[in-house]
Every structure is written in C-alpha cells, then in structure tokens.
Amino acid sequence: xxxxxxxxxxxxxxxxxxxxxxxxxxxxxSGEILVETADVAGSDxxxxxxxxxxxxxxxxxxxxxxxxxxxxxxxxxIDESREISRDxxxxxxxxxVGLPFPMSDLSSQTRAVHTVGPPSWxxxxxxxxxxxxxxxxxxxxxxxxxxxxxxxxVYTVHAEPESRxxxxxxxxxxxxSMPDIIETLRELTGAQ
Numbered sequence: 001x002x003x004x005x006x007x008x009x010x011x012x013x014x015x016x017x018x019x020x021x022x023x024x025x026x027x028x029x030s031g032e033i034l035v036e037t038a039d040v041a042g043s044d045x046x047x048x049x050x051x052x053x054x055x056x057x058x059x060x061x062x063x064x065x066x067x068x069x070x071x072x073x074x075x076x077x078i079d080e081s082r083e084i085s086r087d088x089x090x091x092x093x094x095x096x097v098g099l100p101f102p103m104s105d106l107s108s109q110t111r112a113v114h115t116v117g118p119p120s121w122x123x124x125x126x127x128x129x130x131x132x133x134x135x136x137x138x139x140x141x142x143x144x145x146x147x148x149x150x151x152x153x154v155y156t157v158h159a160e161p162e163s164r165x166x167x168x169x170x171x172x173x174x175x176x177s178m179p180d181i182i183e184t185l186r187e188l189t190g191a192q
Contacts, residue, residue: 016109028144029049033179040158043134048159052182055191058141058151062121065139066114068093068179074188076180079105089114092128104159108135118142134160155181 011160027034028051039048043129054061064074068091071081079098083091091114096107108130115122120142137157144150155178 016184033182035178045160050155050178054142056189061151086151131162
C-alpha cells in the first residue's frame with residue numbers, strides 16, 4: 001500500500017458513526033421511537049433503552065417523571081405508586097406494575113437520585129426491595145438539537161422479576177410495549 005492510500009479508509013471509518021448518528025437524528029426528528037436492547041453480563045434479561053423526542057420543553061416532561069406519587073393511572077401499566085420519602089435529590093418510591101393474567105403484578109421500592117437541569121434532567125434508580133432480582137434504570141432528558149422547546153427523552157431499564165416468565169416472552173413483551181412510555185409522555189404533555 002502506498003502512503004496516503006489508507007486515508008480514504010480512515011475517513012470512512014471516522015465518518016460511519018456520524019452517518020449512523022445522523023440517521024438516528026432524522027428518525028427521532030420525524031417522531032420515530034427507537035428501541036434497543038443490550039445483553040447484561042451475568043443476567044438472562046437484557047437492558048432496554050427507549051429514545052424519543054417530545055415536542056415540549058424538558059421541564060414539562062420532568063414534572064411528570066419526578067413525581068412518582070402520581071405514576072399510577074398516568075404511566076403505562078402502573079397500578080399503584082407512592083412516594084415514601086424525599087430528602088434533597090434522593091427520592092424513595094414504591095410502584096406496582098400490573099401484568100396480564102396469569103402473571104402476578106410486580107412491586108418494588110426504589111431509591112432514585114434526581115438531577116435537575118439544565119442542561120439535563122436525570123432520574124437514576126436502583127432496587128431497594130420488591131419481587132425483582134434487578135430493577136435499575138434511568139430517565140435522561142435534554143433539549144433536542146439545542147431546541148429548548150423539544151425534549152430528547154432516553155429511558156433505560158434493566159429489570160429482572162423473580163417470577164418465572166420465559167425469557168423470550170418477557171423480552172418480546174418489553175420490546176413491544178416500551179414505545180408506549182414515550183407516547184404516553186407525549187399525550188400527558190400535550191405534545192401530540
């Protein structure tokens with residue numbers, strides 16, 4: 001190979017991630033909701049990340065996500081919710097997720113750390129107790145492409161219930177129902 005021949009290859013390698021990112025940006029800009037799964041070492045259950053744009057300011061979306069007391073009846077599949085305590089940026093919540101028959105509902109108590117922006121608003125939680133082996137996750141809100149009136153919402157969760165639901169059924173159910181959370185936030189904020 002002559003000197004300089006590797007430059008076009010290097011340029012392609014460097015530009016590919018930017019092109020992929022630009023494609024994702026276009027999908028998000030058009031209202032598409034992206035769902036990705038990732039294997040987690042030591043777990044049979046993948047983590048799931050849902051990303052979408054909500055056409056309101058991040059503060060409006062944050063007002064819903066930071067208020068776990070009112071998740072029930074507002075967010076998908078949440079049958080009961082209660083804020084147990086709030087001390088500065090630490091919030092302890094108890095939530096029951098309703099599941100279809102014959103599966104049992106899932107309840108958990110989590111400890112969340114809230115970071116209030118700008119530039120980002122974040123809720124990161126970990127399991128304290130409940131009928132899960134693992135229930136960790138986060139919400140991250142930022143402006144979308146620097147537009148203060150649009151929110152880029154990223155929801156990541158790794159939840160493994162103690163119940164014996166076959167992994168393929170659990171994975172399919174999670175992947176197909178996850179976009180509902182972004183759609184619900186769009187409706188609750190009037191961003192439709």
